[in-house]
Amino acid sequence: xxxxxxxxxxxxxxxxxxxxxxxxxxxxxxxxxxxxxxxxxxxxxxxxxxxxxxxxxxxxxxxxxxxxxxxxxxxxxxxxxxxxxxxxxxxxxxxxxxxxxxxxxxxxxxxxxxxxxxxxxxxxxxxxxxxxxxxxxxxxxxxxxxxxxxxxxxxxxxxxxxxxxxxxxxxxxxxxxxxxxxxxxxxxxxxxxxxxxxxxxxxxxxxxxxxxxxxxxxxxxxxxxxxxxxxxxxxxxxxxxxxxxxxxxxxxxxxxxxxxxxxxxxxxxxxxxxxxxxxxxxxxxxxxxxxxxxxxxxxxxxxxxxxxxxxxxxxxxxxxxxxxxxxxxxxxxxxxxxxxxxxxxxxxxxxxxxxxxxxxxxxxxxxxxxxxxxxxxxxxxxxxxxxxxxxxxxxxxxxxxxxxxxxxxxxxxxxxxxxxxxxxxxxxxxxxxxxxxxxxxxxxxxxxxxxxxxxxxxxxxxxxxxxxxxxxxxxxxxxx
Amino acid sequence: xxxxxxxxxxxxxxxxxxxxxxxxxxxxxxxxxxxxxxxxxxxxxxxxxxxxxxxxxxxxxxxxxxxxxxxxxxxxxxxxxxxxxxxxxxxxxxxxxxxxxxxxxxxxxxxxxxxxxxxxxxxxxxxxxxxxxxxxxxxxxxxxxxxxxxxxxxxxxxxxxxxxxxxxxxxxxxxxxxxxxxxxxxxxxxxxxxxxxxxxxxxxxxxxxxxxxxxxxxxxxxxxxxxxxxxxxxxxxxxxxxxxxxxxxxxxxxxxxxxxxxxxxxxxxxxxxxxxxxxxxxxxxxxxxxxxxxxxxxxxxxxxxxxxxxxxxxxxxxxxxxxxxxxxxxxxxxxxxxxxxxxxxxxxxxxxxxxxxxxxxxxxxxxxxxxxxxxxxxxxxxxxxxxxxxxxxxxxxxxxxx
Numbered sequence: 050x051x052x053x054x055x056x057x058x059x060x061x062x063x064x065x066x067x068x069x070x071x072x073x074x075x076x077x078x079x080x081x082x083x084x085x086x087x088x089x090x091x092x093x094x095x096x097x098x099x100x101x102x103x104x105x106x107x108x109x110x111x112x113x114x115x116x117x118x119x120x121x122x123x124x125x126x127x128x129x130x131x132x133x134x135x136x137x138x139x140x141x142x143x144x145x146x147x148x149x150x151x152x153x154x155x156x157x158x159x160x161x162x163x164x165x166x167x168x169x170x171x172x173x174x175x176x177x178x179x180x181x182x183x184x185x186x187x188x189x190x191x192x193x194x195x196x197x198x199x200x201x202x203x204x205x206x207x208x209x210x211x212x213x214x215x216x217x218x219x220x221x222x223x224x225x226x227x228x229x230x231x232x233x234x235x236x237x238x239x240x241x242x243x244x245x246x247x248x249x250x251x252x253x254x255x256x257x258x259x260x261x262x263x264x265x266x267x268x269x270x271x272x273x274x275x276x277x278x279x280x281x282x283x284x285x286x287x288x289x290x291x292x293x294x295x296x297x298x299x300x301x302x303x304x305x306x307x308x309x310x311x312x313x314x315x316x317x318x319x320x321x322x323x324x325x326x327x328x329x330x331x332x333x334x335x336x337x338x339x340x341x342x343x344x345x346x347x348x349x350x351x352x353x354x355x356x357x358x359x360x361x362x363x364x365x366x367x368x369x370x371x372x373x374x375x376x377x378x379x380x381x382x383x384x385x386x387x388x389x390x391x392x393x394x395x396x397x398x399x400x401x402x403x404x405x406x407x408x409x410x411x412x413x414x415x416x417x418x419x420x421x422x423x424x425x426x427x428x429x430x431x432x433x434x435x436x437x438x439x440x441x442x443x444x445x446x447x448x449x450x451x452x453x454x455x456x457x458x459x460x461x462x463x464x465x466x467x468x469x470x471x472x473x474x475x476x477x478x479x480x481x482x483x484x485x486x487x488x489x490x491x492x493x494x495x496x497x498x499x500x501x502x503x504x505x506x507x508x509x510x511x512x513x514x515x516x517x518x519x520x521x522x523x524x525x526x527x528x529x
Numbered sequence: 530x531x532x533x534x535x536x537x538x539x540x541x542x543x544x545x546x547x548x549x550x551x552x553x554x555x556x557x558x559x560x561x562x563x564x565x566x567x568x569x570x571x572x573x574x575x576x577x578x579x580x581x582x583x584x585x586x587x588x589x590x591x592x593x594x595x596x597x598x599x600x601x602x603x604x605x606x607x608x609x610x611x612x613x614x615x616x617x618x619x620x621x622x623x624x625x626x627x628x629x630x631x632x633x634x635x636x637x638x639x640x641x642x643x644x645x646x647x648x649x650x651x652x653x654x655x656x657x658x659x660x661x662x663x664x665x666x667x668x669x670x671x672x673x674x675x676x677x678x679x680x681x682x683x684x685x686x687x688x689x690x691x692x693x694x695x696x697x698x699x700x701x702x703x704x705x706x707x708x709x710x711x712x713x714x715x716x717x718x719x720x721x722x723x724x725x726x727x728x729x730x731x732x733x734x735x736x737x738x739x740x741x742x743x744x745x746x747x748x749x750x751x752x753x754x755x756x757x758x759x760x761x762x763x764x765x766x767x768x769x770x771x772x773x774x775x776x777x778x779x780x781x782x783x784x785x786x787x788x789x790x791x792x793x794x795x796x797x798x799x800x801x802x803x804x805x806x807x808x809x810x811x812x813x814x815x816x817x818x819x820x821x822x823x824x825x826x827x828x829x830x831x832x833x834x835x836x837x838x839x840x841x842x843x844x845x846x847x848x849x850x851x852x853x854x855x856x857x858x859x860x861x862x863x864x865x866x867x868x869x870x871x872x873x874x875x876x877x878x879x880x881x882x883x884x885x886x887x888x889x890x891x892x893x894x895x896x897x898x899x900x901x902x903x904x905x906x907x908x909x910x911x912x913x914x915x916x917x918x919x920x921x922x923x924x925x926x927x928x929x930x931x
Contacts, residue, residue: 092639096602096646096674105707166864168830168857170823212827239701440532447535451542458546465553472550476543 376497
């Protein structure tokens with residue numbers, strides 16, 4: 050046995066190394082493509098006349114849908130920022146998905162909501178509607194109070210009530226820039242026959258309401274290493290990867306916190322599915338699967354602009370739960386749509402996007418676990434030079450940090466919104482990410498993989514500890 | 530070796546980024562361009578303050594930054610015009626004329642667009658010819674920039690070029706039309722011929738754009754002439770514009786199109802009547818509350834609400850309609866017009882006539898609307914019980930649209 054392990058160890062090390070080299074090669078190639086895409090979008094930005102778009106009667110109206118479940122502490126920020134969108138015509142539909150907290154009460158109080166009967170078209174079946182409320186103060190706002198059915202069900206309810214050709218799905222825990230809708234819709238209306246969806250970049254914070262509408266002031270990073278690491282993680286993922294996916298037409302994850310969809314496409318798909326842990330990534334896969342299979346035009350684009358700030362988990366346990374959920378839904382979705390893998394009918398989605406997902410997401414926990422086991426065995430069998438290992442670890446940390454700084458660079462060039470000290474802080478902590486943050490993600494991925502095989506489907510929403518406390522201190526008046 | 534490479538890559542990128550940021554800060558002297566501090570939010574400032582602000586920035590910012598800002602589409606004209614004039618005076622127009630006349634490669638395209646913007650903002654006499662050449666270039670970004678710049682020109686020739694772009698589909702027609710719709714000059718003589726174009730898409734945009742020129746006596750007849758167009762989109766655009774324009778024949782035309790075989794024409798005809806705010810025409814619109822198409826029914830409800838509370842008696846008559854969609858729609862309109870609240874309020878105060886009480890009860894029972902919890906909570910929580918007595922109980926919606 051010992052002899053076998055001694056022989057197997059170098060093979061395991063080589064396998065891990067090959068996997069690592071392959072993933073970093075893929076990331077590097079994507080970084081190059083993303084750089085081209087980000088540069089193009091940045092140049093487009095300079096020639097686009099947003100004032101005309103914001104004021105023209107030919108700008109297509111949008112129905113904004115905000116599902117909310119137990120979001121009393123945070124929902125007002127999201128609703129306020131959505132109502133404040135700089136846009137010619139939009140409605141905001143908040144769907145209270147059977148919250149057990151004061152979400153409804155907070156909305157009713159803040160916006161002077163009154164119950165109305167609305168004879169809506171039930172395009173998609175949803176849980177029972179308890180009431181529909183209109184605001185005396187904000188004519189654009191409609192609030193639906195319904196029995197709990199999950200986020201997908203709440204979104205479907207919003208689609209049923211929506212009146213316009215495009216819907217923009219937002220999260221109740223995020224704050225949005227005033228020009229978010231305008232920037233997203235610019236891409237949608239430029240080629241409405243082909244562009245069916247648009248998504249964007251998010252920033253992460255503990256208090257998104259302090260960071261929203263950053264156009265008037267520099268963005269302030271929260272002083273929490275966990276949040277800062279999440280922010281870096283998001284920036285790298287969006288600006289290095291998703292911009293490339295967008296460019297190469299396999300944008301396989303339109304994020305739930307900001308996704309614009311053509312309403313007819315959502316209706317044709319039968320709405321968001323309740324059979325999966327999360328609804329956003331599954332819808333993206335489903336749209337590609339259907340439209341590409343039928344040979345119909347289909348593009349889902351990602352903007353490199355940071356259009357929203359979302360609340361990140363403030364504790365490691367909450368982060369692990371969140372990321373385990375993400376891992377579950379990735380596995381559920383990739384398995385469900387496995388027919389697309391390496392299938393030329395699905396173009397770049399099948400030939401590049403799906404293999405990328407399999408290599409970097411599905412197989413990641415296997416290789417990460419393999420690397421840890423190999424390390425432990427190597428220590429046990431003294432087949433291990435600790436000095437070399439440390440050097441290797443530092444090299445990988447720095448390589449990872451290089452990718453992170455590349456994303457920060459893109460973000461800074463596009464937005465110029467971070468203060469000097471925050472920029473410097475993020476650069477300096479970037480090499481620590483692999484050691485201080487990544488292990489938790491590895492654990493979360495493993496956990497999510499195990500949960501997937503056990504058939505778990507729960508949402509595992511994290512508590513709004515920080516903002517809840519702020520709300521309590523403010524006497525329940527809502528976010529500042 | 531790998532470690533050295535990784536550390537060097539990280540350090541190089543970090544230093545590059547920080548140096549780039551430092552250079553940016555130095556050049557912009559504390560002015561955050563994309564951050565809108567250049568153009569403070571809030572009420573519009575008087576022109577003299579604009580001029581003063583522009584002068585201050587010209588004195589403060591380096592020439593390269595001023596040049597870049599002069600070509601920035603996100604900035605207002607009161608900044609780009611003096612910046613462009615300053616740039617042209619300082620660097621000479623020849624360089625920009627060269628860059629704006631042709632391009633090679635991706636970067637060249639963006640330089641060409643920047644040069645065009647500067648020449649236009651600086652009011653250079655060759656700018657119109659260069660815009661024309663850009664418009665016909667076939668490059669989507671360049672054509673888009675040319676359309677955008679033409680839309681800001683105060684000359685009929687620019688409008689003619691935009692109309693050419695619309696006819697020949699040199700750029701997405703909605704974007705060109707948006708420019709024409711907000712063109713600085715009124716150009717009805719250029720728009721009117723569009724409604725006689727053989728291409729239905731051009732006629733559609735012509736009819737849509739005429740909504741801005743309702744004061745011209747020949748506009749309404751031109752729109753009326755389109756209601757028999759073979760293309761449904763053109764009929765829809767015509768009736769939509771007639772709703773905005775008004776005039777003698779707008780109502781009769783819209784009424785005629787309520788019977789159009791195409792659903793979206795009927796929907797827009799109803800909306801047009803709503804825009805005309807003719808409550809006396811409500812009885813003609815009401816039958817469409819039972820239209821087979823959901824969107825028509827929704828448009829009719831909007832139209833009736835736009836006509837105002839005067840439609841209430843006519844709408845109340847539909848509460849007994851055999852079609853459940855019509856009943857529900859009528860009750861919803863009465864609710865949204867505040868009629869139910871008013872009746873319930875009277876009932877709560879003990880001032881409701883027998884007729885009021887009967888209508889309230891019909892709205893609750895036959896209309897399929899559930900004013901019991903809603904209306905009572907809206908008017909006077911104290912009187913909720915009293916109002917509830919008048920109603921047959923919460924009935925909810927009878928069904929859902931298809």
